[in-house]
Amino acid sequence: MIKISIKDAQIGMVAAEPIKTPLGQILALPGTPLTRQLINKMKLYKVGSISIQNPSYAVAPQAGENTAKRDKVKPVPKTRAHEMVTNIQRVQASEEFLGFQLKYLTCINQIKDTFGKICAGEKSFDEAALLTAVIDLSSSCGTTIETFDMLYNMRTIADPLYSHCLNVGLITRMIGRWLHMEKTDVNTLTIAGVLHDIGKCKIPDDVLNKPDKLTDEEFALIKKHPQFGFDLIRDLQIDSRIKRTALMHHERCDGSGYPSQLDSSLIDDFAMITAIADVYDAMTAARRYRAPLCPFAVISSFESEGFTKYNTKFLLLFLKKLATTYQSNRVMLNDSRFCNIVMLNPHELSRPIVRFDDGSILDLSTNREFFIKSVM
Incomplete structure (x- = not known):
């Protein structure tokens, strides 16, 4: 094990200890191979140094370093980490991923703009333009596995609320198509997924993005976001199922959800579909206490x-x-x-x-x- 500066981190190195942000949020667990995505994320969160398992990796020579000594560094043999990285790199290096990134960021900006206008009290938004952008993004992936691969490799986005809402919109759209819904219903379900967490805009950032354990009062505030979201879109001229999804996506069929502990007979179908997409995307994202789940x-x-x-x-x-x-x-x-x-x-x-x-x-x-x- 050796400790290196983040500027010397290279794709293929393997973390020897948990990689944490200065605030203590875990970005990766021991044994995680470094990818371009993870290195960029460490830089984004201002991680200064990390410990790696394989010090045989060469790093860039410093000024005045003996190059003869550097030339003696042996090539790193292929390892299981290399096999993992190769597949991740294959996606990230593809032209399809570059195109997906650009469209994804366009959608993020549209969602952010839409949320901002609604939170500012505007009584309408360009639903058609938002839907078109999401459909265009969804259509850029030829298969279901391509969609999940692309979403996995977009985890470096610095706007977790907006990227989560977009991911949920894309996943609910897939579910709607798997259910053979009418096209108009699939489109409505897509917008319901995108808008489901708009109520979190009313939660202070220091609570929403708190790296430490939430207090009981903070958690109680977080649990109000479905009601906040419903209140924000209540008067918009949109399908009522979108509004119910914002309000009910944390309700559970056994009555254990919130904010109203509804049972299955009272929960809107669109909200139940969105709940599954919401949980899946949350579980496959990194959390301060764990790495992303497969x-x-x-x-x-x-x-x-x-x-x-x-x-x-x-x-x-x-x-x-x-x-x-x-x-x-x-x-x-x-x-x-x-x-x-x-x-x-x-x-x-x-x-x-x-x-x-x-x-x-x-x-x-x-x-x-x-x-x-x-x-x-």
């Missing part, structure tokens, strides 16, 4: 407690489509072995059957000490 970890979480809290019809469809997206995909298990998914277990989607490079097979549903840690 899709199969999210599927496992939904399987363990989701069927009492979320509409079963919508949740089953989402989990099946999500798991199927990664059929034949390369993954890494919790013991750092790489393998390919060869068959899904319909009764436990988070634990498929995998094949290793030597041809051996492992059924994760019957070998429970192992699980999928990362999707490559």
Whole structure:
């Protein structure tokens, strides 16, 4: 293990200790390979130095350094970290990702502008223009897995509220299409997803983005954002399902949600769909206390407690489509072995059957000490 300055960080190095912001927010856990995305994020959060596992990586020579000594540095052999980085780099280096980035940032700016106008008391916004931008972004991804890959690689966006709202809009749009909804309903569901968290604009930034544990009073304030959102859009000339989604997306079918502890018979379908997209995007994002969860970890979480809290019809469809997206995909298990998914277990989607490079097979549903840690 060696400690290096952030300016010497290189793609492929592996974190030896948790990477934290100056305020203590965890950006990555030990064992995480550095990617261009993570390095940029560390710079964004003004991380000064990090500890890495593989000091054999060469760094840029300092002025007056003996270049002969530098030339003796041996090439770093390919490792599991290299395999992970290669796949991430492949997405980030593609022309499609560059185009997606530009459209994504355009959407972020439109969402920010829309939220600002609504919060300022304007009684209308250009719904058609916002929808067109999101549809254009969604259409730039040819497949479902491309969409999830692109969203994963956009985690460096410095506006977590707006990027989260955009991600939820894109995911709810996919769910609407999987449900074979009418085009107008899919479009309405998309806008409902984009606007679902507008109430958080009324939460002070020092509470909304607090890196430490929230006090009871702060958490109680956060839980008011659905009502704040509904109040902001109550008088807009938009579909009532959009308004109900803002109010109900934290309600749960078993009555354990907020702000009104509604049961399933009273929760709008659009709100129940948005709730699933909202939780998925939140769980696959980094938090101050953990690194982003991989899709199969999210599927496992939904399987363990989701069927009492979320509409079963919508949740089953989402989990099946999500798991199927990664059929034949390369993954890494919790013991750092790489393998390919060869068959899904319909009764436990988070634990498929995998094949290793030597041809051996492992059924994760019957070998429970192992699980999928990362999707490559």
